[in-house]
Amino acid sequence: xxxxxxxxxxxxxxxxxxxxxxxxxxxxxxxxxxxxxxxxxxxxxxxxxxxxxxxxxxxxxxxxxxxxxxxxxxxxxxxxxxxxxxxxxxxxxxxxxxxxxxxxxxxxxxx
Amino acid sequence: xxxxxxxxxxxxxxxxxxxxxxxxxxxxxxxxxxxxxxxxxxxxxxxxxxxxxxxxxxxxxxxxxxxxxxxxxxxxxxxxxxxxxxxxxxxxxxxxxxxxxxxxxxxxxxx
Numbered sequence: 001x002x003x004x005x006x007x008x009x010x011x012x013x014x015x016x017x018x019x020x021x022x023x024x025x026x027x028x029x030x031x032x033x034x035x036x037x038x039x040x041x042x043x044x045x046x047x048x049x050x051x052x053x054x055x056x057x058x059x060x061x062x063x064x065x066x067x068x069x070x071x072x073x074x075x076x077x078x079x080x081x082x083x084x085x086x087x088x089x090x091x092x093x094x095x096x097x098x099x100x101x102x103x104x105x106x107x108x109x110x111x
Numbered sequence: 112x113x114x115x116x117x118x119x120x121x122x123x124x125x126x127x128x129x130x131x132x133x134x135x136x137x138x139x140x141x142x143x144x145x146x147x148x149x150x151x152x153x154x155x156x157x158x159x160x161x162x163x164x165x166x167x168x169x170x171x172x173x174x175x176x177x178x179x180x181x182x183x184x185x186x187x188x189x190x191x192x193x194x195x196x197x198x199x200x201x202x203x204x205x206x207x208x209x210x211x212x213x214x215x216x217x218x219x220x221x222x
Contacts (some may be wrong), residue, residue, distance in 0.1 A: 042214050043214060044201070045210065045213070046210055049209070049210055097142070097161060099211060103151065103222070104153060
């Protein structure tokens with residue numbers, strides 16, 4: 001089992017819709033969770049971090065964390081074509097100083 | 112402007128020819144890390160450093176060396192590059208090990 005798993009996609013949504021991206025992780029003791037956005041040919045960019053169960057909202061983005069079920073999700077409201085990118089989930093396993101990344105979900109927002 | 116810089120951005124080299132990829136950050140971050148990104152495998156950590164003169168292996172350290180003599184710099188050294196080290200390399204830095212900020216990437220081809 002991979003430490004951090006994401007569906008590779010592509011996830012295609014129409015402009016203005018809600019895009020829902022999911023991630024599961026294997027280390028139950030993980031404490032910190034992150035979402036990065038990576039445009040084609042560019043470097044990953046941190047867009048959300050979440051540390052406790054529940055929802056965290058930042059503009060059009062909402063991160064959701066459920067530690068009991070070991071999943072973290074990212075919702076993008078009012079999706080725009082400029083949101084088309086690969087979204088990477090990253091997890092900090094317990095007792096480590098590293099981030100483990102999923103392989104990413106490619107999101108396509110069509111007009 | 113706060114940033115992580117890498118040089119060179121593109122490099123084509125031959126098997127066995129030693130090379131160094133430089134990484135520098137101007138944010139006074141203590142934590143720095145090197146990743147490689149390969150299709151289907153995602154981002155994998157090569158080495159990381161918690162502070163000056165403190166380095167640790169990541170998940171794929173074989174064939175690589177690093178040093179951290181100054182807080183701002185964290186060069187990646189390939190003593191004898193091989194074709195399986197052809198990849199996209201990213202340097203990242205952060206205040207802790209979690210919210211990491213990435214450099215623009217170095218695309219390396221070893222023939």
